[in-house]
Amino acid sequence: EAQxxxxxxxxxxxxxxxxxxxxSQNMNHEYMSWYRQDPGLGxxxxxxxxxxxxxxxGDVPEGYKVSRKEKxxxxxxxxxxxxxxxxxxxxASSFSRATGANVLTFGAGSRLTVx
Amino acid sequence: xxxxxxxxxxxTLSEEAFLTINCTYTATxxxxxxxxxxxxxxxxxxxxxxxxxxxxxxxxxxxxxxxxETTSFHLEKGSVQVSDSAVYFCxxxxxxxxxxxxxxxxxxxQP
Numbered sequence: 001e002a003q004x005x006x007x008x009x010x011x012x013x014x015x016x017x018x019x020x021x022x023x024s025q026n027m028n029h030e031y032m033s034w035y036r037q038d039p040g041l042g043x044x045x046x047x048x049x050x051x052x053x054x055x056x057x058g059d060v061p062e063g064y065k066v067s068r069k070e071k072x073x074x075x076x077x078x079x080x081x082x083x084x085x086x087x088x089x090x091x092a093s094s095f096s097r098a099t100g101a102n103v104l105t106f107g108a109g110s111r112l113t114v115x
Numbered sequence: 116x117x118x119x120x121x122x123x124x125x126x127t128l129s130e131e132a133f134l135t136i137n138c139t140y141t142a143t144x145x146x147x148x149x150x151x152x153x154x155x156x157x158x159x160x161x162x163x164x165x166x167x168x169x170x171x172x173x174x175x176x177x178x179x180x181x182x183x184e185t186t187s188f189h190l191e192k193g194s195v196q197v198s199d200s201a202v203y204f205c206x207x208x209x210x211x212x213x214x215x216x217x218x219x220x221x222x223x224x225q226p
Contacts, residue, residue, distance in 0.1 A: 042216040042217055043204070090159065097211045
């Protein structure tokens, strides 16, 4: 089944404790992206990757890192989480980003709470 | 920059009622327009899309028409079901830029 898989789905952590949210897709998609969803704000892009070893900042990149060493994986790293990073995170992918018409496939989401 | 404005929710309807969720956009060029749906506990999934003016996207009884003159892409369904209860997001995609999402509209359908 074609899908985007995120782990963990739920995580409670404490301020400053490094964590990684993994994302993997099995569709050979070039483009991958991370979003955060907050009430009343919709989805905001954190980072994206056009292809292996090519990453760039989205609208809200502060406090996050990413890497794209393999085509299928795009982990989101919080080096020193803070309470304002408490949110619902989504990984998404598409075949390419060549045009605005490409459809994104989303993972099921990872709910992160930082105490 | 690009932006998407959706009507605020929640929208509460009885089963078999007519649904409209308004969406208007601002864009510099000629974007593609999307409706995504998020069911409880799940990620977003594409509901329908339209890539040029006057196109009508449709799926599962939902429809939306790309209206360039009013910069709108309103979502409609003639008869909603309890299973349609979800959060609906309007979005636009332009060139290589990231999708721009609206803030989402929660729909609650009561039996």
